[in-house]
Amino acid sequence: MALEALNVLGFQHCVRLERWNLERKRCGYGLRLTSKRWEKQVSTDGEWCLCACQATLHNDGDAASLVGLRPVDGEPKKELIPLPRPLSVTDTAGSPSYGSQVRVAYQGVPGAYSEEAALKAYPQCEAVPCEEFEAAFKAVELWLVDKAVLPIENSVGGSIHRNYDLLLRHRLHIVGEVQMAVNHCLLVLPGVAKEELKRVLSHPQALSQCELALGKLGVIRENIDDTAGAAQIIAAKRVRNTGAIASARAAQIYGLDILAENIQDDLDNITRFLILAREPIIPRTDRTFKTSIVFTLEEGPGVLFKALAVFALRDINLTKIESRPQRKRPLRIVDDSNNGSAKYFDYLFYIDFEASMAETRAQNALGHLQEFATFLRVLGSYPMDMHM
Known part of the structure; x- marks a missing residue:
């Protein structure tokens, strides 16, 4: 990927990145990370653990903002956020953070409601995505993360029975709870109108909770493992006739437009999450x-x-x-x-x-x-x- 096509930052919270792999032929470039508290210079092959809210791309003293960079060929794209790799149940690699930053596991991909719940509980945390609920439990047990935030019940959809079963199977302790209002948004690629939509992707519960809005659209509904995953698919495949039901944060992360907000049938849609840790409080x-x-x-x-x-x-x-x-x-x-x-x-x-x-x-x-x-x-x- 050429540096001109690099889509970086807009981070609202600190995250841990494994490594930037920039092209060797561009080795004269570097990243300067800035915040109110510190400034750190890294090389193109350097490894760093914290990012700030601003960054500049520089070459021999000439700085250019990374926000809003155009691809080498094509139209300008929305600013995207680099995504961490989700942990799986077999993932034992990696090490926990021993610094002040809390690592919190959640099920799904970045932009999921569970990630929002984790950030509500720990605003400065590093949110770590996991492929499955059980992977989040194991990540805490294996010291890959400090805590996990997982949904336990929804005011419309009821209890998440899988997590009740996992609470008994694993020896973690509930140390807190988070209650969060769900705002289902209809997301599409930039410039797509409602009339172009033929189908909508999302988690089965999200689709069922937006029955009235989807009925008016007259679209085909397709089940996906999680809401943010639906937004990720649309952004990756660039399908113009397909929308996703997901959070507003998912739209920001994957560079999608929000056609409509709060499209759920019941506006008082609340999900309760549990915070799990290795030791009780x-x-x-x-x-x-x-x-x-x-x-x-x-x-x-x-x-x-x-x-x-x-x-x-x-x-x-x-x-x-x-x-x-x-x-x-x-x-x-x-x-x-x-x-x-x-x-x-x-x-x-x-x-x-x-x-x-x-x-x-x-x-x-x-x-x-x-x-x-x-x-x-x-x-x-x-x-x-x-x-x-």
């Missing part, structure tokens, strides 16, 4: 905390009622109840004297309640629950997100 009582647990119960009349009563007796508010069949033991066989044996699903119960584990009432409630629970695990006690 110390619960406190000076602010509102939430505690998440998972447990199993013996089969019998009123057992679930008794389990929930331990919280009601202590004026503890339950904010979430989710049940999942146990994978290793999906069926429970119960003797019935009249008709032989009956088979029931054996369930795990996930509960969120408003109390800190530093409070005596929460400790007493879980102690009471242990009297008839066959299994109990605290997934985390963490501050509630009180801001949208």
Whole structure:
């Protein structure tokens, strides 16, 4: 790639880049990175870990802004942001950051709503994309990242069951939550009009949440693994008759135009994310905390009622109840004297309640629950997100 075609920067947050590989024949060029706090000179083959909000391309003292550079041949393109390679479940290479910058894993590609949630939780973090939810869990366990931010429920689409199962499979701790309003945007290549669209790509949930808007367009809907991935495909393949439903940030990253914003059927579309870490945080009582647990119960009349009563007796508010069949033991066989044996699903119960584990009432409630629970695990006690 010739330097004139280099599309760089516009970073709103610091990111880690592995290496710039510029053409050897252009070795006289370099990058000067500037911010209010520091300036660093690097060579064309140099390795650097932090970038600032501004940069200049220079050659023998003649500087030219990298923002808005034209390709060698073709029309001007929107400024694009260099993208990191997503981690996979088999990825054990790399090393975590031991500096002050927090590395946070999320599922998807840059521009995903999960990335926005990570940046909301840690504005100066390095957001690390992962191909799958499980890859994000493993990235934390293997010390490739410091934390992971993953969706757990949506006000329209409901619970993300895969992540409930992974919470039990992995030994990570919930250390926080993020609640974020979803703004679905219709993205297209620059200059494309609505009348040109024949199909729209996005995640199945995003497509279903924009049913009315897509119905008016009369387009074919095509499922993609994630919303930002749909924007990435359109930008890479340069398809003019295809749009994507994704975030406004995805439009900025992939150089796309926003034809319409907030096209979801329900404008109050909220997704709740969990922040996961290797170690729990110390619960406190000076602010509102939430505690998440998972447990199993013996089969019998009123057992679930008794389990929930331990919280009601202590004026503890339950904010979430989710049940999942146990994978290793999906069926429970119960003797019935009249008709032989009956088979029931054996369930795990996930509960969120408003109390800190530093409070005596929460400790007493879980102690009471242990009297008839066959299994109990605290997934985390963490501050509630009180801001949208």
